[in-house]
């Protein structure tokens with residue numbers, strides 16, 4: 001079976017790795033920047049911008065692709081799934097309409113309201129600064145400010161983290177309007193939630209879902225959750241599919257929310273097929289929806305896909321045939337810790353073109369997984385771009401052990417101008433998260 005994977009990040013490297021483990025698959029890749037990990041697995045690579053729909057579809061037709069998977073959100077927004085399907089290529093990813101659940105935050109919030117889905121936050125959209133200010137006054141609490149469209153995870157600003165008072169909030173709203181951040185002169189104002197964030201990803205066939213282990217991502221650049229928001233600095237997952245602060249019933253509640261969203265999208269005549277991603281904040285008052293993504297998370301894909309024992313290509317076929325309820329997900333009962341290596345200055349001004357020396361044999365010996373992200377190749381080693389460079393994932397019987405595996409493996413990654421958030425998955429940080437949740441619950 002010829003399988004095309006669109007996208008060249010670490011998430012797509014993890015997708016390629018999972019598909020490569022499937023029986024009888026031959027991999028093809030479209031990516032704008034060559035990912036050496038993907039190149040090593042693929043039979044053929046087409047270096048092209050993922051959002052250039054016409055050449056991507058032509059390539060897929062020419063290579064007789066039987067199954068296409070799309071990693072990033074931008075080509076979904078451009079309708080790549082729709083166009084591939086129109087050309088007879090089975091594509092396990094949401095259509096442009098279904099992907100609005102991610103690409104249009106206002107529409108997403110409206111769907112939640114219309115179908116009375118639990119886990120909602122108080123929120124409203126505005127195109128007018130005075131009305132926005134009045135709403136913030138009425139809410140009478142701290143807020144999060146969000147552009148409506150895609151911003152690569154970096155457009156959201158939260159009171160206390162990114163601005164200190166109403167004046168600064170108004171300033172940011174003006175900036176969103178003026179620069180059309182996220183593509184529109186519109187802002188979504190949400191009440192600020194306090195709790196612990198977690199991600200729940202699932203496979204959807206448009207009717208049913210198969211949920212994967214929960215993951216906790218770390219969006220902030222610096223240890224102790226300081227600094228600007230990034231695409232994600234690393235993540236961990238627990239052996240039992242839960243997190244140290246997340247109970248089984250809370251996990252099941254979040255899965256039920258994703259199921260309700262899938263049913264709502266079917267009602268809206270845009271059935272959702274492919275991996276779906278729910279980002280939640282567990283508050284003292286239950287799980288609330290922060291955002292829904294129409295794809296795997298990056299880094300969260302790197303926590304769950306290496307654990308997958310089920311044949312991934314077969315799962316994709318089941319999603320396309322509306323038959324995931326006939327499948328049982330076989331997932332290794334292990335904890336994972338993923339840490340990203342990024343260029344020094346990432347989040348402000350990345351040091352580009354700096355060498356990173358990767359000892360792949362060392363990483364293999366330690367038993368960790370290596371996923372390349374955005375790098376260039378030069379004289380036998382890789383060099384940094386402005387984005388995240390590569391991720392290392394440790395897998396073990398506990399989060400603590402997995403963290404140690406990741407750190408041991410990272411000793412095989414060297415460079416004078418790279419940066420890692422070493423606190424991710426450490427006992428100290430995980431304990432703080434558990435303590436934070438206990439405090440919020442008054443325990």
Ligand code: AMP
Nearest residue numbers: 144153156158190191192193219290291
């Ligand atoms: P998003 O792009 O919507 O995932 O938001 C980026 C980050 O902003 C999230 O990972 C949260 O840390 C934070 N955030 C978003 N919405 C809220 C909210 N309503 N309350 C508190 N934090 C939020």
